[in-house]
Amino acid sequence: MKVYSIICLISVAFSLHEVVAYKEITGILDNAKDLTPEEINALRPLFNDLQSQYDYIVSMGTDDTNMEELYDATFNEYFASFFESDGETMGYDTSLPTVEELIGESTYFSTLEEQKEMSDLQSILEDTLEEAQTSIDELVKRAITIESQLLKLNKPKIVTYIYKALGVVFKVAVRVSRAAYCTYSHIPQLNTSLHNIYDGIDCYSYTSKLILKVQTQTVNTVLTIRKNVYNLADVYRKVAGKQSLVGKITTIILNVFKILRNIREAYTTATHAMDALQNELPDAALKSVNCGKDFAATIPDTIATVTELTTCIAFVDDSKEDYDFMKPVNQTRINRDIKRK
Structure with missing residues (x-):
């Protein structure tokens, strides 16, 4: 009472x-x-x-x-x-080295032809770095967009x-x-x-797993692209170690294009993975709605x-x-x- x-x-x-x-x-x-x-x-x-x-x-x-x-x-x-x-x-590191950071101090070449080929080489490296940076920036931008959508569902x-x-x-x-x-x-x-x-509310762990997939895929792809970029330095050093660049530009171009192909393949693979994750968003949204009933x-x-x-x-x-x-x-x-x- x-x-x-x-x-x-x-x-x-x-x-x-x-x-x-x-x-x-x-x-x-x-x-x-x-x-x-x-x-x-x-x-x-x-x-x-x-x-x-x-x-x-x-x-x-x-x-x-x-x-x-x-x-x-x-x-x-x-x-x-x-x-x-x-x-x-997640905060992603999207930085890449510059051409100067990759190749160090330029070697001085005596003939005009050698200087011209050196200039061509640096131009090729700059173009490759630019494409690599663009690939990383686009990938990270998409990853953050998908993450943001999933975080809104994660409750x-x-x-x-x-x-x-x-x-x-x-x-x-x-x-x-x-x-x-x-x-x-x-x-x-x-x-x-x-x-x-x-x-x-364990059902929300579904969106958490998707977020982790986005982050893992993005980080791994950025690391792969960065690794290939640093391989450019190895290509340069193999040729720059010689006293002359004359006749070596073709070898450099072939190696650089191979590296560039690896960068493009890494980006394409990551893009397909992002497409798959994007397709899972409707299911994630449905599970999120159901959670409101399950936890009651x-x-x-x-x-x-x-x-x-x-x-x-x-x-x-x-x-x-x-x-x-x-x-x-x-x-x-x-x-x-x-x-x-």
């Missing part, structure tokens, strides 16, 4: 405060433009509960607990594993939004001693609940944890020790499962 009375008092307090409360929590979800309607609908009850909790904590006033540093350290420690990826496209953002909402609640809670104690002690349970949600079943457990946290914050009789919110998380889950049956 006491727990029921407490919940009733909480409801009254929430109703009184609702008149002046801004939608600090539910507003986060209202502005979640990158979530599907299914995802938003599944998250709505949780965010409503968090908003009510926020309103109640604010209505309690503040007693300056000075727990901000402890909150930040603990909160970040428990939830950092969810956000290893920053959601940004561990669901957990990010919950994390953001919890952060707003906790930053208010640390100003009130009772709320600070409860939020701090419930972080492990909330962490477990969020991991259940995270496990429930994991939300109630998080709502239950938030409810326990709310009860803890409002509870004033510390002599009682047999309430669910004071028990270890595993025991709490077992009791709830028994009740459901």
Whole structure:
């Protein structure tokens, strides 16, 4: 009966405060433009509960607990594993050496014919480098485009939004001693609940794998092109080591064209791979939509944890020790499962 009375008092307090409360929590979800309607609908009850909790904590006033540093350290420690990826496209190194960097200091040739052939050789090297650079730039540009499209579909953002909402609640809670104690002690349970949600959106790993394919293909192709470019230096050195370039230009051209052919083949292969990945985007989009339905079943457990946290914050009789919110998380889950049956 006491727990029921407490919940009733909480409801009254929430109703009184609702008149002046801004939608600090539910507003986060209202502005979640990158979530599907299914995802938003599944998250709505949780965010409503968090908003009510926020309103109640604010209505309690503040007693300056000075727990901000402890909150930040603990909160970040428990939830950092969810956000290893920053959601940004990869930064690719597209740089290539210049002709001067490839061949070093030019050898001085005495005759006009030798000087002319040297000039022709440098021109050929410059043209080859220009084509190699263009191939790399076009490939990377396409890779970033596909990555960006996939990142829009990749939705561990669901957990990010919950994390953001919890952060707003906790930053208010640390100003009130009772709320600070409860939020701090419930972080492990909330962490477990969020991991259940995270496990429930494994279907998003499909887009993650596609992103990795894009990155791997691009990096490998750039490395292949760069390797061939440095082979130009070897070709030059074999000929420049001789005292004269006369008659050697044909040999150089044949070798350079072979290298250029390798560069073009690497670029063509990568382009075909990008075409295949581009064709998988519709499937990735469909899987992303389905995820909004699949993860919904994991939300109630998080709502239950938030409810326990709310009860803890409002509870004033510390002599009682047999309430669910004071028990270890595993025991709490077992009791709830028994009740459901």
